[in-house]
Amino acid sequence: MSKGKFDKAVAIVKSLPKGGPIQPSQDDQLYFYSYYKQATIGDVDIPRPGLLDFTGKAKWDAWNERKGVTSEEAYVKYVEKLLIILEATETEEAKDYIKEINAA
Template identity: 55%
Template sequence: MTTKFEKAVSIVNSLPKEGPVQTTTDQKLRFYALFKQANEGDVKTSRPGLMDFTGRAKWDAYKSVEGMSKEEAANKYVEALLEILKANQSDESIKYIQEIEKA
């Protein structure tokens, strides 16, 4: 994995729930899917049952990136985070952008 990807994962995992950088549920699912694809490749499990709403949403997101290379998924993860940070324009976002660019 690239250093930029590892830095982006670290940033996403450290974002406080009430901080200046907020992510939507769809964005969180996209990060989940790209992370799984970058680390494990294509989904290998069956879709969770009807009552497992969270599991199904995560599985569906992961399935949506099936066929993408691990490298491409890692790059898209970084791009997705940078897009969110650039749209936010807070001091925290600028700091995170600089950290990713230095990595």
């Protein structure tokens, strides 16, 4: 899996409009977040947020679960997950995104 496909997938995920036809679930969003951080930074390198920061803890925990995953593996997991979501959506927009990823 190329970094180009990963970069294209990241750009697509970041551009998805709220309320649009392609809506990753909260679990999917944590999945993308954790593999993005693992691909771009590596193993979690910050302390776990405090008890009242529920979102921060969920993100930290998701990222920490990826400990030891290489950047290349993280690229693959991120792109594969997005392709699964896009294929399930079956819209023209999703089909266009799939073509963009495959062309990258």
